[in-house]
Amino acid sequence: MPCFSCGARQTDPVRGASPWKRGVRQDAQVLICPDCQRMTDLDLDTCAACGSAALICRLGEVECRACGEVRLAGHRPDCPERPEGPEGLADEVAAALDRVLGRLTSHA
Template identity: 65%
Template sequence: MPCFRCGARQTDPVRGASPWKRGVRADRQVLICPGCQSAHGAADDLDRCAACGSAALVCRLGEVECRDCGHTRDAAPSDLVPSGAPPGPPGGSGDGDLSAEVAAALNRVLRRGPAT
């Protein structure tokens, strides 16, 4: 999953805690890269807990849970989220871009020519 602000993708982690942060935006789980955390406020564009106001939310199995106070609520169904709201990098990187990236990586690793 890329950073929702800049589209950077995570690389293989080193030992220890990841510098990437998780959050929820428009009832969907997102990641924030270290660069965007320092350039912007880490929680400026994230959803907040209705009970305590914290941005430490996690979305799983159709629920959004606050990691600070434990408050849970149902997440909006993905088909009801407005088309402009889902998180994504600027420029609209989608599944097609990921497929192209994976194909290019496989070609590099397997030393094949460009996919046709």
């Protein structure tokens, strides 16, 4: 996955942890390259409870790594509508499994 801001491709670090960071933007997980991390306004989502940008997005939920607050993805006024309820989550889980397992089926 490239940097969401500049499109640079991630390379493996020589040793140690990667200098790339993860973030959430419009309820989607994004990667941020070291150069773009220096930018002051990356327009990343922040936690409604504590204001931190240390968020992760997985299986339809956004979790704050700073305070532990969890909310459903797509429940923001500026976020496009997503299907709600068990059917919407089931579709998201099925799509995630298809991506991970390399299936080429489509879930409408």
